[in-house]
Amino acid sequence: MAAPNAVPAPLGLLAELTHRCPLGCPYCSNPLALDRRDDEIDAATWARVFREAAALGVLQVHLSGGEPAARRDLPEIVKAARDAGLYSNLITSGVGLTPQTLAALADAGLDHVQVSMQDSEQASADHIAGYEGASARKRAISGEVVRLGLPLTINLVVHRANVGRIEPMVELALSLGASRVEIAHVQYYGWAMKNRAALMPSKAQVDEAVREVEMLRARHHGRIVIDAVVPDYFARFPKPCVGGWGRRSLNVTPAGKVLPCHAAEVIPGLEFWNVREHSLGEIWRSSPAFNVFRGEAWMQEPCRSCARREQDFGGCRCQAFLIAGDARATDPVCHLSPRHALVSQLAEAREDMAYSYRTN
Ligand code: SF4
Numbered sequence: 227m228a229a230p231n232a233v234p235a236p237l238g239l240l241a242e243l244t245h246r247c248p249l250g251c252p253y254c255s256n257p258l259a260l261d262r263r264d265d266e267i268d269a270a271t272w273a274r275v276f277r278e279a280a281a282l283g284v285l286q287v288h289l290s291g292g293e294p295a296a297r298r299d300l301p302e303i304v305k306a307a308r309d310a311g312l313y314s315n316l317i318t319s320g321v322g323l324t325p326q327t328l329a330a331l332a333d334a335g336l337d338h339v340q341v342s343m344q345d346s347e348q349a350s351a352d353h354i355a356g357y358e359g360a361s362a363r364k365r366a367i368s369g370e371v372v373r374l375g376l377p378l379t380i381n382l383v384v385h386r387a388n389v390g391r392i393e394p395m396v397e398l399a400l401s402l403g404a405s406r407v408e409i410a411h412v413q414y415y416g417w418a419m420k421n422r423a424a425l426m427p428s429k430a431q432v433d434e435a436v437r438e439v440e441m442l443r444a445r446h447h448g449r450i451v452i453d454a455v456v457p458d459y460f461a462r463f464p465k466p467c468v469g470g471w472g473r474r475s476l477n478v479t480p481a482g483k484v485l486p487c488h489a490a491e492v493i494p495g496l497e498f499w500n501v502r503e504h505s506l507g508e509i510w511r512s513s514p515a516f517n518v519f520r521g522e523a524w525m526q527e528p529c530r531s532c533a534r535r536e537q538d539f540g541g542c543r544c545q546a547f548l549i550a551g552d553a554r555a556t557d558p559v560c561h562l563s564p565r566h567a568l569v570s571q572l573a574e575a576r577e578d579m580a581y582s583y584r585t586n
């Protein structure tokens with residue numbers, strides 16, 4: 227059993243540079259209340275955060291959003307990550323990112339680019355993104371990424387409307403020159419909760435998707451890496467969310483608040499510290515929000531005495547709160563949870579309704 231007070235070194239930092247975004251995806255996992263442009267921390271503060279992150283042991287920074295390219299100072303921020311010795315991954319929609327900016331980012335030392343795709347069929351992709359012409363722009367910028375010699379990952383966000391097209395979506399990623407494809411089933415946090423019934427696939431669709439991924443992995447072995455996991459509401463065990471609370475990673479919001487995970491603000495009563503007032507090291511070691519679910523002392527049964535607790539850490543605290551109303555409960559996705567029936571009911575609650583698009 228891990229010592230409850232041991233504070234491990236983090237490996238990854240999710241830097242949410244801005245909540246601004248040109249797209250309106252119905253599955254957006256950002257919170258309902260977005261940080262405003264005026265509240266965004268500046269490039270100099272990001273540079274200090276990156277140096278402090280590297281000193282803590284962080285190896286990788288994921289530059290995310292919203293759409294990071296909405297920030298004019300993105301090349302400066304990328305250079306700061308490089309100067310701090312961090313491996314930088316740009317997570318972008320590809321919309322609003324010009325070839326000129328991309329070239330400036332490559333010059334600044336960007337290491338990797340991840341572009342999200344909504345579908346292999348362009349009309350459907352644009353409909354899902356809520357943005358006409360988005361798919362064509364994403365394909366064009368993906369080509370530029372490869373032309374510049376940067377490694378490309380295509381992130382496919384999968385749900386009821388497109389889960390039947392995994393094969394053509396993987397073919398699309400291959401045709402764009404991606405070295406990795408991430409099949410990411412929608413996770414129901416933030417704005418996505420509004421569209422849960424519209425996005426939820428059926429069990430038969432999920433089973434077919436799992437079979438298809440296995441077939442595609444075998445077919446394309448050595449050509450492209452295919453990452454995929456069974457979606458939360460259909461799994462027997464929960465995901466080890468963020469590699470365990472306060473164990474592997476931290477999240478800095480556009481306004482500088484430091485969270486143990488992307489959705490942590492949904493849990494009432496947590497106290498988050500801000501990089502404007504504290505160093506990242508102080509926050510990692512001492513902020514109340516990071517310490518509240520570190521170790522195992524907070525766990526309830528069945529997690530407390532379960533052999534898997536060091537593998538999945540009891541699942542996702544945010545999901546436990548959102549579904550079971552108790553952030554200390556076993557993640558109800560786990561089939562051992564006394565509240566697992568709630569997840570089964572939600573997985574059955576499908577409705578063909580119009581998307582509620584994200585607005586900024
Ligand atoms: Fe994981 Fe808790 Fe389920 Fe055990 S009971 S598998 S520790 S979530």
Ligand code: FES
Nearest residue numbers: 467487542543544
């Ligand atoms: Fe917060 Fe999983 S998203 S712990």
